[in-house]
Amino acid sequence: GENVEQHPSTLSVQEGDSAVIKCTYSDSASNYFPWYKQELGKRPQLIIDIRSNVGEKKDQRIAVTLNKTAKHFSLHITETQPEDSAVYFCAASNDYKLSFGAGTTVTVRA
Amino acid sequence: GAGVSQSPSNKVTEKGKDVELRCDPISGHTALYWYRQSLGQGLEFLIYFQGNSAPDKSGLPSDRFSAERTGGSVSTLTIQRTQQEDSAVYLCASSLAANTEAFFGQGTRLTVV
Numbered sequence: 001g002e003n004v005e006q007h008p009s010t011l012s013v014q015e016g017d018s019a020v021i022k023c024t025y026s027d028s029a030s031n032y033f034p035w036y037k038q039e040l041g042k043r044p045q046l047i048i049d050i051r052s053n054v055g056e057k058k059d060q061r062i063a064v065t066l067n068k069t070a071k072h073f074s075l076h077i078t079e080t081q082p083e084d085s086a087v088y089f090c091a092a093s094n095d096y097k098l099s100f101g102a103g104t105t106v107t108v109r110a
Numbered sequence: 111g112a113g114v115s116q117s118p119s120n121k122v123t124e125k126g127k128d129v130e131l132r133c134d135p136i137s138g139h140t141a142l143y144w145y146r147q148s149l150g151q152g153l154e155f156l157i158y159f160q161g162n163s164a165p166d167k168s169g170l171p172s173d174r175f176s177a178e179r180t181g182g183s184v185s186t187l188t189i190q191r192t193q194q195e196d197s198a199v200y201l202c203a204s205s206l207a208a209n210t211e212a213f214f215g216q217g218t219r220l221t222v223v
Binding site for chain 1: 141143145151152153155158160166168201203205208209210211212214215216217
């Protein structure tokens with residue numbers, strides 16, 4: 001089955017700086033890669049996703065890149081703000097179930 | 111309903127008792143997932159239902175855990191003879207299909223005392 005690894009497990013950044021989270025996946029047939037944000041005590045919510053026919057996608061301060069050859073994808077958050085502090089999960093799907101990474105706890109320091 | 115609904119929100123049970131957790135997915139969603147999240151931890155996959163296909167039970171941690179999805183809609187996760195290590199938040203999610211956004215419920219916080 002699909003195995004998704006996520007790094008780093010924790011990330012502390014100064015407000016205004018950028019944050020980058022990286023994930024690798026094992027199944028070359030995976031074709032859907034969403035990212036979820038989970039604030040403390042809340043449910044995970046989708047923030048951005050990318051499909052295998054696209055190399056990069058951007059939505060305001062958030063961008064995701066996908067390298068199918070290397071089987072890795074990354075989340076980039078620019079101009080970080082305190083409200084970006086949360087746990088972020090990457091996931092991959094191969095027309096079957098979603099497999100999640102272990103999560104990255106992002107702390108934005110004021 | 112507008113989203114995925116789970117009940118109860120909180121459940122405190124005595125060790126050794128059985129519990130049932132319920133998930134009402136978004137209407138029309140064919141895919142349904144159960145995850146377990148211990149305090150400060152990631153999303154541990156438990157079981158996956160997709161349409162009328164046989165469920166993927168590969169994540170169930172022991173034979174004390176079982177789940178059903180009746181009529182392709184509501185799902186129930188049952189934990190028999192609960193143990194303290196079963197204490198966690200149990201999250202349900204549904205999606206229109208395998209490769210689309212998964213919407214999570216608010217979770218059931220299970221505490222085994």
